[in-house]
Amino acid sequence: MKPSKFFLLGFREMIPIMSGTLPFAAVMGTVAADAGLSFWRTMSMNMLVYAGAAQLAAVELMTKNAASAVVVLTGLIINLRFLLYSAAMAPTLRQAPRWVQLACAHSLTDQSYAVTSAHQEKTQTNADMLQLYFGASVCMFIFWQLGVMLGYAFGNIAPAELALDYAVPLSFAALVVPTLKNRKYVLVALFSTVLSLCLHGLPYRLGLIATALPSIGLSVWLTRKGQTS
Amino acid sequence: MIDTNYFWLCIALLALGTISIRMSIIAIAGRIRISNRAKEVFTYIPAAILPAFMAPSVFFHPGVVTWAFGKERLFILFGATVLCYFYRSTIATIGFGLAALYLLTRFG
Numbered sequence: 001m002k003p004s005k006f007f008l009l010g011f012r013e014m015i016p017i018m019s020g021t022l023p024f025a026a027v028m029g030t031v032a033a034d035a036g037l038s039f040w041r042t043m044s045m046n047m048l049v050y051a052g053a054a055q056l057a058a059v060e061l062m063t064k065n066a067a068s069a070v071v072v073l074t075g076l077i078i079n080l081r082f083l084l085y086s087a088a089m090a091p092t093l094r095q096a097p098r099w100v101q102l103a104c105a106h107s108l109t110d111q112s113y114a115v116t117s118a119h120q121e122k123t124q125t126n127a128d129m130l131q132l133y134f135g136a137s138v139c140m141f142i143f144w145q146l147g148v149m150l151g152y153a154f155g156n157i158a159p160a161e162l163a164l165d166y167a168v169p170l171s172f173a174a175l176v177v178p179t180l181k182n183r184k185y186v187l188v189a190l191f192s193t194v195l196s197l198c199l200h201g202l203p204y205r206l207g208l209i210a211t212a213l214p215s216i217g218l219s220v221w222l223t224r225k226g227q228t229s
Numbered sequence: 230m231i232d233t234n235y236f237w238l239c240i241a242l243l244a245l246g247t248i249s250i251r252m253s254i255i256a257i258a259g260r261i262r263i264s265n266r267a268k269e270v271f272t273y274i275p276a277a278i279l280p281a282f283m284a285p286s287v288f289f290h291p292g293v294v295t296w297a298f299g300k301e302r303l304f305i306l307f308g309a310t311v312l313c314y315f316y317r318s319t320i321a322t323i324g325f326g327l328a329a330l331y332l333l334t335r336f337g
Contacts, residue, residue, distance in 0.1 A: 016320040019327070036230045048244035058243055062231045072242040081278055082251045088271040090258035105251040110282065117275050163330050166302060167323050169283030170309055174322035176279040177313040179272065189276040196281035197288055208281050215277030216270065223269045
């Protein structure tokens with residue numbers, strides 16, 4: 001596959017999102033260095049797991065010598081949301097070779113999926129959509145690894161007064177708005193907002209998946225027969 | 230210091246579990262029929278999950294601008310969302326939000 005205009009579109013649309021991802025990756029690198037992990041171990045974890053929030057939780061638990069089962073299960077609960085993205089990408093990948101499916105699965109992140117879904121209406125074929133997805137994913141992969149390396153080497157480099165952590169919710173807002181095609185989508189987004197605030201106190205970051213599942217349930221109900229938009 | 234065997238055991242299991250979750254539905258996609266309704270439900274996934282990412286971190290953030298009741302991040306996010314609705318620009322949304330927060334916390 002040679003880079004197409006959709007690959008470049010995905011790559012380009014991902015760049016502004018990186019203003020929030022890069023500092024988050026730097027935090028990951030800093031936490032790994034502070035936990036005494038070697039650079040080799042940090043980058044291996046980063047390549048093999050490639051899921052920031054789960055890695056942060058895992059390193060934090062490992063420094064406290066938590067049982068292996070607790071470390072792994074906590075990480076996997078945080079990563080359960082990828083099940084939804086896997087389902088969403090599945091129709092596009094039906095005919096794809098196994099190695100393309102694997103590459104696509106391993107590079108599934110909140111950002112790469114969200115950028116793809118925000119721009120998927122510009123694509124016509126599955127091949128276009130895959131190019132869009134891989135463009136976004138390659139950009140994400142490069143910046144993520146770079147951010148972790150910078151954080152590992154130099155500590156938390158982002159100036160505190162710029163509050164770059166705030167770029168993360170702003171990115172998600174920018175990515176969700178184009179997907180709200182009518183009032184039903186807005187209703188699901190509002191439901192998810194309110195429920196996530198109510199479930200915020202749940203341990204092990206369970207609030208996220210505990211919000212996502214009923215929100216998907218609401219979507220299933222809204223798309224019932226005779227209600228399709 | 231994190232023990233070597235303990236580290237690799239945890240990371241190997243976490244990596245295996247994570248790729249299994251990510252690959253799960255993709256792997257069986259060729260063998261099952263994905264109905265049009267299921268495809269329509271999938272288009273709701275960003276609306277179902279992205280607000281749950283951002284809402285708690287913004288709503289419960291202890292702010293510093295007293296006249297905004299410490300909820301400056303919430304008000305700016307609202308403004309940024311409206312801006313995004315009209316202009317559909319990721320860079321403008323993030324740029325506006327970061328600049329507004331910087332100015333409000335600095336001079337507000």
